Amino acid sequence: MTGLRARQKALRHERILAAALQLFGEAGYDRVRTEDIAAAAEVSVGTLYNYFENKGDLLLALVTMEVEEVLEQGAAVVNAPPPDIALALDLLIGGYYDHSNVYLTKALWRTAMALTIEAAATPFSARYTALDHSLTEQVCALVRALQQRGIARADVDPQAMGQVIFHNLNQMFIEFVKLEAMTLADLKAGVARQNAALALLLAKPAQG
Structure with missing residues (x-):
């Protein structure tokens, strides 16, 4: 019985997110009410609030889905990077970009970014910042992986360089x-042009 309840809860969670995603995309974040999302998901408003405190929480959940999936994809690049620094950066960062519109439109990204600035002390902003930090750490991990494989210079601070690369791509x-x-x-x-320049800074000096 417990397993059935857990599956039903997970399905309701998925339906609510799917409804929010569709309505945000069709009507825009500001025009959609939580009541509209609940109706589309075929749940009561009270049930929706059991899962999400407000509309911002729904948007954050979509952002989180986006980032968690790109982190999973990016792990494959970090674990087995190609022996070309620029290509490795392009694969990781290109994967981030290719996935960026799977759940969110440009308009929804603008809304999410605006919420983090307008309400900087909120849990939404803190969680969004934490997601950015996870992406930053993955870029740093790629630089370290390239160094460990003898592809990139060992005298470059991988944390600082990873942060520079992330801030640029962001x-x-x-x-x-x-x-x-x-x-x-x-x-x-x-x-890609910028990555090529950064790759030159990371490249090991040619042996004379």
């Missing part, structure tokens, strides 16, 4: 989200 993603005309291909091409 700022470029913010520009992508802000500019409707900017395509995913534009974003990836621009960051």
Whole structure:
């Protein structure tokens, strides 16, 4: 009986998130009410609040799904990076970008980013910042992996370099989200050029 209740709870959770995702995409975050999401998910408003405190929690859950999935994908690159630094960076970061619109539109990303700034002391902002930290740590882990394999210079601080790389890819993603005309291909091409320059800084000196 306990297993059945757990499965039913998980299914309701999935239905609520699926309904929120669809309605946010169709009508926009601001125009959607929690009552609309509950109706679309075929649950009561009270039941919805058992899972999510407010509409912001629903958006954060979608952001979390996005980041957790890209972290899982990125782990494969960190565990077995190609022997080319620029390619390794492109694979990891390109994976982040390719997945970025699976759950969230540009408009929803703008809303999520705005909420972290407008309400910086809230649990939403703290959780969003923690997700960014997880992504930063994965980039740092890639730099360390490249060093351990003798591909990247050992005298470079992997934590500092990983942070630099993440802050750049994150700022470029913010520009992508802000500019409707900017395509995913534009974003990836621009960051690939920057990755190539960073790869030169990480490359081991040629043996003379």
